Every structure is written in C-alpha cells, then in structure tokens.
Amino acid sequence: MDTFIAVMFSSEQQELYCLDCMGYFLMFMAACAFFALLFENVPYGRHASSKYGFPVNVKFAWFVQELPAFMVPLCLLLWTSSAKTSQLPNRLLIAMYLIHYVQRSLIYPFLIRGGKPTPVVSFALAFVFCVYNGYMQIRYLSHYAEYPTGWVTHPCFITGSALWLVGWLVNVHSDHILRTLRKPGETGYQIPRGGVFEYVSGANFLGEITEWAGFALAGCSVHSTSFAVFTLVVLASRAVAHHRWYINKYEDYPKSRKALIPFVF
Ligand SMILES: NC(=O)c1ccc[n+]([C@@H]2O[C@H](COP(=O)([O-])OP(=O)(O)OC[C@H]3O[C@@H](n4cnc5c(N)ncnc54)[C@H](OP(=O)(O)O)[C@@H]3O)[C@@H](O)[C@H]2O)c1
Numbered sequence: 001m002d003t004f005i006a007v008m009f010s011s012e013q014q015e016l017y018c019l020d021c022m023g024y025f026l027m028f029m030a031a032c033a034f035f036a037l038l039f040e041n042v043p044y045g046r047h048a049s050s051k052y053g054f055p056v057n058v059k060f061a062w063f064v065q066e067l068p069a070f071m072v073p074l075c076l077l078l079w080t081s082s083a084k085t086s087q088l089p090n091r092l093l094i095a096m097y098l099i100h101y102v103q104r105s106l107i108y109p110f111l112i113r114g115g116k117p118t119p120v121v122s123f124a125l126a127f128v129f130c131v132y133n134g135y136m137q138i139r140y141l142s143h144y145a146e147y148p149t150g151w152v153t154h155p156c157f158i159t160g161s162a163l164w165l166v167g168w169l170v171n172v173h174s175d176h177i178l179r180t181l182r183k184p185g186e187t188g189y190q191i192p193r194g195g196v197f198e199y200v201s202g203a204n205f206l207g208e209i210t211e212w213a214g215f216a217l218a219g220c221s222v223h224s225t226s227f228a229v230f231t232l233v234v235l236a237s238r239a240v241a242h243h244r245w246y247i248n249k250y251e252d253y254p255k256s257r258k259a260l261i262p263f264v265f
Contacts, residue, residue, distance in 0.1 A: 001079035016144050022136045023222035030230040037237035044122040045115065048242055055117030062109035065126035072102040072134035082142035089147040089157065093219050097137055100211065103172065113179050114187035133227055140223045156217050163214025169178050170196050171207030178204065193248055199262035201246055204240025206260055209235050236260055
C-alpha cells in the first residue's frame with residue numbers, strides 16, 4: 001500500500017497538502033449541504049424519496065456504506081509505514097475513531113429493526129463519504145499528525161476525549177432506545193421515551209454531534225474539525241426534520257421536548 005501511495009503522491013509534503021485540501025473541501029461541502037438542507041431533508045429513513053433512485057435493503061446499505069470507514073483505516077494501519085502510531089495522542093485518537101466505526105459498520109447494521117430501504121443515491125454518497133473521511137482521518141493521524149509533548153494532559157485533549165466518550169455513549173444508548181420501539185418484524189413509529197429523548201427528538205444525533213466535536217477538540221486539526229462540522233450540518237438538519245415530523249404526527253408529543261439542544265432548540 002505504501003507503493004500505491006508513493007505512486008499517487010510525489011512526496012510526503014504533497015500528500016499532506018492534499019490531506020489539508022481534503023479537510024477544507026469537506027468544510028466547503030458542509031456549507032453547500034447546509035444550504036441544500038434548508039430546502040430538502042436528508043433522503044433516507046422516514047424522509048426517503050423515490051426521486052433518489054431505487055431502494056436498497058437497509059441492513060445491506062448500512063453495512064456496505066459504512067464498511068470503508070473501518071476498512072480503509074485498517075488497511076492504512078496494517079499496510080503502510082504509519083510513522084506516528086507509536087505516539088500516545090495519535091493512538092488514542094485513532095482508537096476513538098475505530099471504536100465508533102467498529103460499532104457503526106460491524107454491529108449497528110445487523111441490529112436494525114424494520115428500517116426503511118435506503119435510496120441508492122443516499123447509499124452511494126454515504127459510501128463515498130466513508131472512503132474519503134476514513135482515508136483523511138487515519139492517514140493524517142497515523143502518518144503526519146504531530147502533537148506537543150504532554151498533549152494528552154492538555155485541557156483540550158482531556159475535555160475533547162470526555163466529550164467524545166459521553167457523545168458515543170448517548171449515541172449508542174439512544175439508537176438502542178429507538179430499536180426497542182419495534183418488535184421484530186414491525187416497521188411503524190412510536191414516540192421515543194427515556195434517556196436523552198426526554199429532552200430532545202434527535203438524541204442519537206446529539207450524541208454523534210457531541211462525539212465528533214470532542215474528537216475535533218482533542219485532535220485540533222482541519223481534518224477532525226471538518227468531520228465535526230459536516231456531521232453537525234447533516235444531523236442537525238435531520239434532528240429538526242424528525243422533530244417537525246413527530247409534532248405533526250402525534251398530538252400528545254411532549255411539549256417540552258426540543259429538536260436538538262435540551263431546553264434551547
Ligand atoms: N456522522 C454522520 O454524518 C452521520 C450521518 C447519518 C447518520 N449517522 C448516525 O447513524 C445512526 C442512524 O442514523 P439515522 O439517520 O438512520 O437515525 P434515525 O432516523 O433516528 O433512525 C435510526 C433507526 O431507528 C428507527 N427509528 C427512528 N425513529 C423511530 C421511532 N420513532 N419509532 C421506531 N423506530 C424508529 C429507524 O427506522 P426507519 O428507517 O424506518 O425510519 C432506523 O432504523 C445515528 O446514530 C446517527 O447519528 C451519522
């Protein structure tokens with residue numbers, strides 16, 4: 001794989017420059033997505049639409065689209081000269097990323113109950129994003145990122161790691177609550193209760209946004225920040241869309257529950 005990367009880039013400086021450009025480009029895409037999502041919901045799940053192509057089985061879609069987010073990093077770590085993986089901050093940040101994507105790509109898809117098929121365009125875009133982001137995050141952390149001595153005791157790293165952990169736990173717990181609303185074979189919807197759902201309609205999204213904001217704070221790079229910003233844009237839009245949908249569908253929907261930020265929004 002080192003040979004492949006050497007063919008793609010004439011020097012390490014050039015690859016690092018490309019990785020930085022990828023980070024800025026993802027920020028640009030987040031800005032484009034922000035404006036697009038003012039007019040359209042992210043088209044999958046309850047907001048799926050046939051204008052985004054034929055439906056793909058939901059478990060197959062989640063497994064295949066998320067797999068590169070785990071496999072690309074794994075290949076980079078196993079088969080490239082990952083010069084920085086001996087450094088503790090780099091190791092911990094890579095571990096945060098991998099813990100999330102082992103759950104998301106190898107466990108989450110097989111737990112889904114009665115999920116709506118995913119339109120092929122949404123599926124393809126998610127696949128491309130996972131390849132792109134998997135390479136950008138892990139190549140940067142495994143080969144280029146240099147943190148000052150003692151970075152793991154810096155307030156940014158400690159606060160970021162704590163946010164990452166809390167966000168991950170909220171995300172996994174909230175996805176579990178949603179899953180248990182359906183018995184095997186059911187496909188309908190119910191009002192989610194318990195956990196962070198008592199405060200917001202998008203509890204799983206709030207967890208994931210917090211997680212990657214923490215990762216960005218701990219990693220302090222354009223690469224981790226662009227991922228956090230992109231996640232914020234996509235999932236905030238989804239939380240608002242779900243919240244409106246619940247209010248329209250259920251007359252007894254809890255009045256105090258907000259869309260994404262407890263007590264505020
Ligand atoms: N980092 C990122 O950019 C990013 C992007 C997208 C998703 N994600 C993460 O991926 C996970 C899944 O995302 P998602 O958008 O599919 O979440 P979602 O819309 O909340 O749906 C999650 C699952 O729960 C079911 N469900 C949702 N609300 C329900 C209800 N009220 N009653 C019964 N079942 C319900 C859905 O079924 P249906 O399919 O039938 O609606 C789906 O199978 C989340 O943890 C999210 O944070 C991350």
